[in-house]
Amino acid sequence: MLSDKETSVEDLRNAVREFIHERDWEQYHNPKDLAQGICIEAAELLQLFQWTKSEDSRKVKTDPSKFKRVGEELADVVIYCLSMANALEVDLTKAVLEKLKLNKKRYPANLYRGKAHLDHQEE
Amino acid sequence: MLSDKETSVEDLRNAVREFIHERDWEQYHNPKDLAQGICIEAAELLQLFQWTKSEDSRKVKTDPSKFKRVGEELADVVIYCLSMANALEVDLTKAVLEKLKLNKKRYPANLYRGKAHLDHQEE
Amino acid sequence: MLSDKETSVEDLRNAVREFIHERDWEQYHNPKDLAQGICIEAAELLQLFQWTKSEDSRKVKTDPSKFKRVGEELADVVIYCLSMANALEVDLTKAVLEKLKLNKKRYPANLYRGKAHLDHQEE
Amino acid sequence: MLSDKETSVEDLRNAVREFIHERDWEQYHNPKDLAQGICIEAAELLQLFQWTKSEDSRKVKTDPSKFKRVGEELADVVIYCLSMANALEVDLTKAVLEKLKLNKKRYPANLYRGKAHLDHQEE
Numbered sequence: 001m002l003s004d005k006e007t008s009v010e011d012l013r014n015a016v017r018e019f020i021h022e023r024d025w026e027q028y029h030n031p032k033d034l035a036q037g038i039c040i041e042a043a044e045l046l047q048l049f050q051w052t053k054s055e056d057s058r059k060v061k062t063d064p065s066k067f068k069r070v071g072e073e074l075a076d077v078v079i080y081c082l083s084m085a086n087a088l089e090v091d092l093t094k095a096v097l098e099k100l101k102l103n104k105k106r107y108p109a110n111l112y113r114g115k116a117h118l119d120h121q122e123e
Numbered sequence: 124m125l126s127d128k129e130t131s132v133e134d135l136r137n138a139v140r141e142f143i144h145e146r147d148w149e150q151y152h153n154p155k156d157l158a159q160g161i162c163i164e165a166a167e168l169l170q171l172f173q174w175t176k177s178e179d180s181r182k183v184k185t186d187p188s189k190f191k192r193v194g195e196e197l198a199d200v201v202i203y204c205l206s207m208a209n210a211l212e213v214d215l216t217k218a219v220l221e222k223l224k225l226n227k228k229r230y231p232a233n234l235y236r237g238k239a240h241l242d243h244q245e246e
Numbered sequence: 247m248l249s250d251k252e253t254s255v256e257d258l259r260n261a262v263r264e265f266i267h268e269r270d271w272e273q274y275h276n277p278k279d280l281a282q283g284i285c286i287e288a289a290e291l292l293q294l295f296q297w298t299k300s301e302d303s304r305k306v307k308t309d310p311s312k313f314k315r316v317g318e319e320l321a322d323v324v325i326y327c328l329s330m331a332n333a334l335e336v337d338l339t340k341a342v343l344e345k346l347k348l349n350k351k352r353y354p355a356n357l358y359r360g361k362a363h364l365d366h367q368e369e
Numbered sequence: 370m371l372s373d374k375e376t377s378v379e380d381l382r383n384a385v386r387e388f389i390h391e392r393d394w395e396q397y398h399n400p401k402d403l404a405q406g407i408c409i410e411a412a413e414l415l416q417l418f419q420w421t422k423s424e425d426s427r428k429v430k431t432d433p434s435k436f437k438r439v440g441e442e443l444a445d446v447v448i449y450c451l452s453m454a455n456a457l458e459v460d461l462t463k464a465v466l467e468k469l470k471l472n473k474k475r476y477p478a479n480l481y482r483g484k485a486h487l488d489h490q491e492e
Contacts, residue, residue, distance in 0.1 A: 043289030166412030303401035
């Protein structure tokens with residue numbers, strides 16, 4: 001099976017696009033409902049870590065059945081993100097690299113090294 | 124600037140990984156807090172479509188300033204998803220393709236063509 | 247059974263407090279995990295309206311089985327909110343009335359009558 | 370100012386109902402958009418605890434400025450829940466007490482005392 005190494009972001013977008021097209025679901029894929037879908041799937045992913053201490057959540061790697069579910073829920077979020085990119089014709093690579101560039105300015109490595117980006121998160 | 128066409132999913136993961144590593148933020152990147160981050164950013168994306176009718180939300184493409192914000196918020200969600208994949212060493216391509224395969228079985232194209240996948244969403 | 251008319255907010259908080267105390271669950275009820283619980287239950291409520299047009303979502307009142315589920319999911323969100331108020335000893339009535347007072351200043355009725363509070367939502 | 374002790378749930382619902390009515394905002398308050406509002410405000414509440422360890426989040430009580438923000442964000446979630454109850458004419462007291470009754474059956478106190486209700490959360 002294909003892996004992240006040899007798969008372009010476009011290839012992954014196309015796999016999702018094809019799945020949606022085969023079902024004629026583009027009509028439902030307006031940005032509002034897709035954003036809702038992302039939210040709902042994100043909450044399902046979060047639920048897998050409910051009542052777990054933050055540090056202990058790393059142990060999910062040693063629990064194969066839970067790890068599998070995490071992978072599936074993460075995939076659900078990513079699939080909706082790819083659908084949003086398809087519906088709006090947003091280039092994800094460009095969007096991500098531009099945002100990282102912005103974040104590099106906001107959080108200079110020498111000032112923020114080892115410091116939680118709490119201030120950022122609350123903005 | 125690089126685009127989805129010539130960028131592998133691994134390249135994009137590496138760009139995020141490098142940003143985090145330069146700031147020594149891996150210590151904060153446990154799965155629970157990353158899942159929280161995805162949720163929070165997903166809600167910020169959703170907020171851009173609050174009180175908008177679903178169909179009207181497609182018009183965001185004709186509003187350059189709002190469209191830019193949508194791209195930025197979507198990038199924030201994707202960046203956290205890539206961080207989660209990095210923290211847990213999940214191959215996103217495999218996870219997405221496996222999930223699509225599962226969904227193809229659950230929603231055979233001939234049965235679900237043009238039908239909202241409502242039942243699925245409520246499961 | 248008791249109703250909103252003759253039940254004080256404190257009575258409702260006490261009903262939740264008692265349920266938690268009987269199970270010795272106060273130890274899990276830190277603000278972070280309670281906020282997560284609110285998020286997760288809110289997303290489950292939202293999921294009931296996924297792919298539905300905003301206006302059509304009002305029709306849920308004529309669908310007894312779905313209406314029941316909406317009531318249950320809304321109750322889940324409210325129960326976590328009451329637990330958060332209990333855990334932090336926040337007076338909800340005061341918090342709500344203060345916030346409404348603030349909102350009355352931000353959205354003077356004569357300026358915002360019949361206008362979606364879009365600007366507010368995006369702040 | 371009024372407090373939880375002497376305020377009925379109906380009184381609190383009426384305060385929100387009046388605020389909405391003065392602005393003629395009932396037209397926007399369909400269940401789907403209200404559920405979205407709850408989600409968005411819940412995520413803003415959660416954001417206040419991002420990167421904080423669960424146990425440390427209890428310390429918010431000793432940080433007056435942050436504690437104030439938590440109260441405001443919690444109020445926002447509750448206000449939307451009261452609006453949802455108003456829009457759908459759901460009696461919150463009945464909904465909460467019925468849900469607690471159900472939860473008492475699902476989590477008998479003698480079996481779940483001191484045990485995280487993890488299993489429940491993942492259902």
